[in-house]
Amino acid sequence: MSETPKTPILDRVQLPSDLKALTDRELRKLAEELRAETVSAVSVTGGHLGAGLGVVELTVALHAVFDAPRDKIIWDVGHQCYPHKILTGRRDRIRTLRTKGGLSGFTKRSESPYDPFGAGHSSTSISAAVGFAAARELGAPTGDAIAVIGDGAMTGGMAFEAMNHAGHLGKRLFVVLNDNEMSIAPPVGALSTYLTRLYAEGPMQDLKAVAKGAVSLLPETLQEGARRAKEMLKGMAVGGTLFEALGFTYVGPVDGHDLDALLPLLRMLKARATGPVLIHVLTKKGKGYAPAESRPDGGHATNRFDVATGVQVKAPSNAPSYTRVFAESLVKEAARDEKIVAVTAAMPEGTGLNLFAERFPRRCFDVGIAEQHAVTFSAGLAAAGMKPFCAIYSTFLQRGYDQIVHDVAVQRLPVRFAIDRAGLVGADGATHAGSFDIGFMSSLPGMVVMAAADEAELVHMVATAAAHDEGPIAFRYPRGEGMGVEMPEAGVPLEIGKGRIVAEGARVAILSYGTRLAEVLKAREALAARGLAPTVADARFVKPLDTDLILRLVAEHEAILTIEEGAIGGFGSHVAQFLAESGVFDRGFRFRSMVLPDTFIDHASPEDMYRSAGMNAPEIEAKVLDLLGVAVAKRA
Numbered sequence: 001m002s003e004t005p006k007t008p009i010l011d012r013v014q015l016p017s018d019l020k021a022l023t024d025r026e027l028r029k030l031a032e033e034l035r036a037e038t039v040s041a042v043s044v045t046g047g048h049l050g051a052g053l054g055v056v057e058l059t060v061a062l063h064a065v066f067d068a069p070r071d072k073i074i075w076d077v078g079h080q081c082y083p084h085k086i087l088t089g090r091r092d093r094i095r096t097l098r099t100k101g102g103l104s105g106f107t108k109r110s111e112s113p114y115d116p117f118g119a120g121h122s123s124t125s126i127s128a129a130v131g132f133a134a135a136r137e138l139g140a141p142t143g144d145a146i147a148v149i150g151d152g153a154m155t156g157g158m159a160f161e162a163m164n165h166a167g168h169l170g171k172r173l174f175v176v177l178n179d180n181e182m183s184i185a186p187p188v189g190a191l192s193t194y195l196t197r198l199y200a201e202g203p204m205q206d207l208k209a210v211a212k213g214a215v216s217l218l219p220e221t222l223q224e225g226a227r228r229a230k231e232m233l234k235g236m237a238v239g240g241t242l243f244e245a246l247g248f249t250y251v252g253p254v255d256g257h258d259l260d261a262l263l264p265l266l267r268m269l270k271a272r273a274t275g276p277v278l279i280h281v282l283t284k285k286g287k288g289y290a291p292a293e294s295r296p297d298g299g300h301a302t303n304r305f306d307v308a309t310g311v312q313v314k315a316p317s318n319a320p321s322y323t324r325v326f327a328e329s330l331v332k333e334a335a336r337d338e339k340i341v342a343v344t345a346a347m348p349e350g351t352g353l354n355l356f357a358e359r360f361p362r363r364c365f366d367v368g369i370a371e372q373h374a375v376t377f378s379a380g381l382a383a384a385g386m387k388p389f390c391a392i393y394s395t396f397l398q399r400g401y402d403q404i405v406h407d408v409a410v411q412r413l414p415v416r417f418a419i420d421r422a423g424l425v426g427a428d429g430a431t432h433a434g435s436f437d438i439g440f441m442s443s444l445p446g447m448v449v450m451a452a453a454d455e456a457e458l459v460h461m462v463a464t465a466a467a468h469d470e471g472p473i474a475f476r477y478p479r480g481e482g483m484g485v486e487m488p489e490a491g492v493p494l495e496i497g498k499g500r501i502v503a504e505g506a507r508v509a510i511l512s513y514g515t516r517l518a519e520v521l522k523a524r525e526a527l528a529a530r531g532l533a534p535t536v537a538d539a540r541f542v543k544p545l546d547t548d549l550i551l552r553l554v555a556e557h558e559a560i561l562t563i564e565e566g567a568i569g570g571f572g573s574h575v576a577q578f579l580a581e582s583g584v585f586d587r588g589f590r591f592r593s594m595v596l597p598d599t600f601i602d603h604a605s606p607e608d609m610y611r612s613a614g615m616n617a618p619e620i621e622a623k624v625l626d627l628l629g630v631a632v633a634k635r636a
């Protein structure tokens with residue numbers, strides 16, 4: 001399995017300042033050791049591998065040349081930051097990555113002063129770097145701001161908004177464009193083609209000459225310091241005019257695995273740059289570890305694995321993933337209805353839409369890392385009479401919220417939102433938790449909002465969404481495997497706004513929204529052993545709310561408990577609002593709701609995260625007992 005590699009040079013590095021004492025030869029050796037240490041660590045924990053391996057030399061070069069933490073190195077997304085963590089005082093904890101109580105898989109301000117800006121979502125680094133640069137100009141005690149952004153993340157709209165602003169401000173700032181010709185899937189669109197052209201036309205050797213001191217080859221802005229305005233458009237022999245038009249001096253392309261090129265180039269730029277500079281670096285995702293390099297996604301993310309073979313450890317499961325159930329159901333619906341089309345924002349495999357694309361290539365659209373556009377694009381498709389399924393993780397859909405409100409809901413356009421990764425997702429932690437969609441979707445007039453309690457329910461919800469042409473509709477489902485329930489032959493559209501009774505009981509009714517239902521049923525078993533079996537209902541819809549069902553539960557029980565995998569302001573709040581308005585509280589009816597706590601929950605297994613949220617079966621049982629006024633001895 002994982003052998004700890006021999007790392008004599010790396011062993012001498014506690015902090016980036018230690019790199020200053022190393023010769024360039026030693027830095028090259030350090031990069032080799034850092035790569036081996038990264039592979040070894042990820043083999044133990046699993047996590048994002050390919051992106052980190054691709055920036056090993058870049059990480060060494062940036063820390064050797066710049067002076068973190070005074071200089072701010074800002075990693076976009078943050079999934080490539082494991083080598084950076086190893087060099088910045090966290091090597092002793094690197095084999096705790098993404099585990100409970102361990103290091104985060106992304107950059108995180110609370111973890112280290114060497115993480116000046118937290119991440120997880122893409123395309124934010126340049127905006128943050130511009131903020132640091134502007135603060136520096138106003139006297140903040142901060143050095144250089146360096147954003148490292150991938151070619152995939154560069155397609156996100158925010159990156160261009162930031163470039164536009166940075167060019168306008170004209171302050172010294174470095175953007176390292178880490179171009180590995182890869183997002184998670186192949187990158188989308190003209191930017192990718194443009195970048196390919198840049199390096200096809202400008203061989204890397206030219207830049208090596210610059211790096212070795214041939215200053216006359218530099219863009220004039222770098223030769224003469226402040227005189228940049230007119231020269232900007234000339235650039236180097238190779239061009240880069242898009243970036244130059246945005247106000248950046250373009251330098252590149254440079255081989256990002258060649259420290260002989262990177263080190264002198266960065267040193268020269270550090271000495272000479274006066275305005276914004278874009279350094280175009282070419283790398284290979286997964287570099288230096290054959291099993292990662294040979295994967296189509298460059299080893300983007302992995303389970304724990306055997307270093308020698310690259311073979312991953314997989315948890316055995318008989319149940320299909322929710323993602324797969326969604327995708328297969330959608331393919332079936334689409335086979336019956338040619339108006340159904342599918343939209344993903346750079347996550348074809350993650351959302352399962354790769355299956356849809358295989359079957360209906362012309363009807364599947366990967367728009368790149370562009371959630372805002374994905375939503376409005378879907379609205380356009382719907383306005384033209386198509387039936388778009390816009391499949392986006394809950395956490396990334398947050399970025400498209402104004403578009404959901406303004407372009408979809410206000411116009412009552414029948415966009416179908418398939419909200420994957422709903423609820424707590426585990427190792428990716430707080431940045432990726434799908435905590436808020438119940439609240440932000442259900443507050444919108446005219447939006448139908450559902451949550452699947454298991455994979456069979458998901459099949460019916462896909463059918464419901466396909467059949468619903470009256471306005472927008474959304475359904476959520478979690479990451480990972482389903483419950484292993486019996487699957488229906490085909491999806492049957494649900495009656496809009498109607499829930500179902502799952503188990504009859506007495507005194508307390510638990511009204512569940514989503515996949516906590518399984519934990520609720522476990523809690524019910526434990527309560528039944530005490531002679532206190534509650535009624536269990538699956539609400540299916542938060543909007544419209546099944547008020548008939550709720551009133552029936554009120555009439556037949558002493559109390560109602562709601563539960564959902566979402567933050568305050570979601571399903572429980574809707575039920576509470578309805579109950580308050582209906583006047584039942586005035587008569588002393590008891591109500592409780594279980595929601596995610598008002599805090600960001602750190603990475604751990606989903607089970608652990610739900611335990612710390614107090615939402616597993618034992619906590620549900622305790623809540624019911626409390627509601628019934630049954631005193632129980634506290635668990636140890």
Ligand SMILES: Cc1ncc(C[n+]2csc(CCOP(=O)(O)OP(=O)(O)O)c2C)c(N)n1
Pocket residue numbers: 051054077079080120121122149150151152153154180182183184285345346347369371396399
């Ligand atoms: C807003 C947002 N959408 C989607 C993702 C999922 N995601 C994480 S990394 C990634 C690909 C990034 O590609 P690139 O920037 O080129 O970095 P690389 O992995 O190639 O180093 C995507 C789509 C995300 N983190 N944030």
Ligand SMILES: CC(=O)[C@@H](O)[C@H](O)COP(=O)(O)O
Pocket residue numbers: 048077079120121184301350421425428479
């Ligand atoms: C870094 C990032 O945002 C993605 O790689 C994310 O980690 C994918 O999550 P899933 O593993 O749930 O697809």
Ligand SMILES: [Mg+2]
Pocket residue numbers: 150151152153178179180181182183
């Ligand atoms: Mg990339």
